Amino acid sequence: MRKHLLAVAIATELLLSSTAWGADDAGGILKEAKTVLDEAVSLEGGWTSTQDLIKESEQQLQSGAKDQALKLAKQALAEAKLSLERARELNKNWSVPKYLTK
Amino acid sequence: MTRACRHLHLPLLTSLACALLFAASAGVTRAGPQEDLQIYQDFFKKRFPTLSVEDLSNGAYSFSEDKKKQWLDIMEFPPYEVAIEEGKTLFETPFANGKTYGSCLDQGGIGIAHTYPRFDKATGKVVALAGALNACRAANGEKTLSTFKGDLANIAAYLTSTSRGKPITVTVPDDPKALAAYEDGKRIYFTRRGPREFACYHCHWVAAGARIRGNELSTAVGQATHFPTYRSKWGEMGTLQRRYKGCMENTGAVALKENSDGMNNLEYFHTYMSNGIPMNAPGTRF
Numbered sequence: 545m546r547k548h549l550l551a552v553a554i555a556t557e558l559l560l561s562s563t564a565w566g567a568d569d570a571g572g573i574l575k576e577a578k579t580v581l582d583e584a585v586s587l588e589g590g591w592t593s594t595q596d597l598i599k600e601s602e603q604q605l606q607s608g609a610k611d612q613a614l615k616l617a618k619q620a621l622a623e624a625k626l627s628l629e630r631a632r633e634l635n636k637n638w639s640v641p642k643y644l645t646k
Numbered sequence: 647m648t649r650a651c652r653h654l655h656l657p658l659l660t661s662l663a664c665a666l667l668f669a670a671s672a673g674v675t676r677a678g679p680q681e682d683l684q685i686y687q688d689f690f691k692k693r694f695p696t697l698s699v700e701d702l703s704n705g706a707y708s709f710s711e712d713k714k715k716q717w718l719d720i721m722e723f724p725p726y727e728v729a730i731e732e733g734k735t736l737f738e739t740p741f742a743n744g745k746t747y748g749s750c751l752d753q754g755g756i757g758i759a760h761t762y763p764r765f766d767k768a769t770g771k772v773v774a775l776a777g778a779l780n781a782c783r784a785a786n787g788e789k790t791l792s793t794f795k796g797d798l799a800n801i802a803a804y805l806t807s808t809s810r811g812k813p814i815t816v817t818v819p820d821d822p823k824a825l826a827a828y829e830d831g832k833r834i835y836f837t838r839r840g841p842r843e844f845a846c847y848h849c850h851w852v853a854a855g856a857r858i859r860g861n862e863l864s865t866a867v868g869q870a871t872h873f874p875t876y877r878s879k880w881g882e883m884g885t886l887q888r889r890y891k892g893c894m895e896n897t898g899a900v901a902l903k904e905n906s907d908g909m910n911n912l913e914y915f916h917t918y919m920s921n922g923i924p925m926n927a928p929g930t931r932f
Contacts, residue, residue: 588834588908590900591841630843638837641847644685 570605573617574598580624589631594623679818679828679918686919690865694855699923702868705931709855709862717930726803726876726928729883733804736797741786747801750782759802759809760925763816763914765824772827772910775802776885780905793905794888795880802874803883806927814871814925816918827907831915834908840899846916849893870917872929879932886913 577598584590601616690702697708707714737755740746748754762775773781776793779801784790791798818828838845849858850866857863873886880888887909891901902908 585900588837588899588902589839592895592898592900593841595900627841631839634838634843638833638845640832640836641851644689644847644851646685 568614570601570610570613570617573614573621574601574605577617577621577624580621580628584624584628584631587628587631587635589627589634591623591627594620594627597623679825682832683919683921687867687922689851690854690867694865699868700926702865703871703920703923703926705864705869705872706862709864713862713932717932720878720930724876724928724930725878726874726883726930729800729803729874729876729928730807731804733797733800733802737801737804741783741788743786745786747779747782750785751778755805756808757812759806759927760812761815761817763910763917765817765819765821765827765914767819767821770821770823771907772824772831772914774885774887774905774910774913775805776887777905777910793885794891795882795884799874799883799885799888802885803876803928806874806925809925810927811924813922814917814920816914816921818914818918827911828915828918830908831911831913834902834912835915839894840897842897844897844899846893866916867919868923870913870920871923872926872931874927875929875931877931883928886917890916 577594581590581594581598584594597616597620601613601620604610604613604616687699690697694701701708704714704717707717737747748756752758759775762778763772764778765771766773774793776798779798780790780793793799818824835846838848847866849863850869854863854865870886873889874883875889876883887904890909890912891904894901902912
């Protein structure tokens with residue numbers, strides 16, 4: 545079921561990123577980066593560097609530097625995804641170190 | 647009889663069998679705050695046999711003569727004194743409805759800070775001291791404030807000063823929700839987070855006493871005894887949760903929200919491991 549959902553999510557994402565926003569829409573990518581980051585944060589696994597990238601990208605966008613904004617937005621999205629993936633993994637695999645268990 | 651068995655409400659014979667079963671599997675399913683406490687405190691006793699528990703509560707300064715001297719100089723006129731005074735005035739000033747903070751707390755709030763965080767049976771959640779003050783504000787129609795700093799940290803400075811010297815006495819009552827909160831705090835403490843994948847324990851257990859970017863690392867046991875603390879870096883008082891936030895962000899992780907369940911559970915677990923060590927708050931740190 546999970547795998548199924550994941551596949552649907554990826555397919556939807558591909559579809560959206562290639563149609564609705566277009567591959568070079570910093571605003572759209574930023575929006576997605578924020579959503580993914582929020583999810584990582586809700587799993588206690590967000591990174592401050594992603595927040596920084598989002599902020600910088602927004603500033604670039606505001607000042608009209610579209611290319612730079614896009615580059616940063618893509619970085620933010622990639623990082624947000626990585627943090628989410630790591631958060632899921634790390635949350636599953638935590639343990640108390642041996643020297644503190646007996 | 648083990649906790650787990652009591653919660654099952656079994657008839658006597660069955661529960662005796664249950665207790666035996668748990669005792670037999672204790673090697674595998676060992677758990678429980680009391681056993682943890684023993685292990686955690688023994689760890690540092692063995693690792694630093696020359697340090698007393700008071701030394702542990704002095705944190706990083708027990709590992710650097712220079713810094714300890716500097717710190718003792720500051721302590722001649724402790725910068726938290728002002729906060730205690732301000733906190734006392736704030737604490738005693740009635741809300742608009744005439745009630746006071748003291749009306750929400752046991753013993754009118756005096757001499758109880760060393761028993762926080764507490765598990766609140768009514769809500770099934772953990773409350774830290776600043777959180778309890780905020781809940782009191784809300785209950786009396788006042789707007790809530792930051793639990794990291796400002797007025798509530800100053801009031802906490804005053805309240806902890808009335809507990810100074812009393813052994814930290816955090817209890818995990820025999821209630822599955824209390825135990826779950828404690829275990830959740832443990833989970834947060836031992837889970838890696840941030841791009842560098844650090845967990846709290848990486849720095850404050852085996853690495854305690856070592857230097858990291860010019861800072862000696864304090865031992866996990868003893869840390870909770872001197873909060874809230876006046877930090878020169880902050881130029882004001884801050885609560886333990888504010889310090890947690892700092893450590894989380896220093897490792898690149900987005901910090902948990904103040905007074906969130908996660909932060910409160912973390913504080914519950916982390917303060918529990920200092921049980922028995924005299925409260926030494928408010929404190930001062932660089």
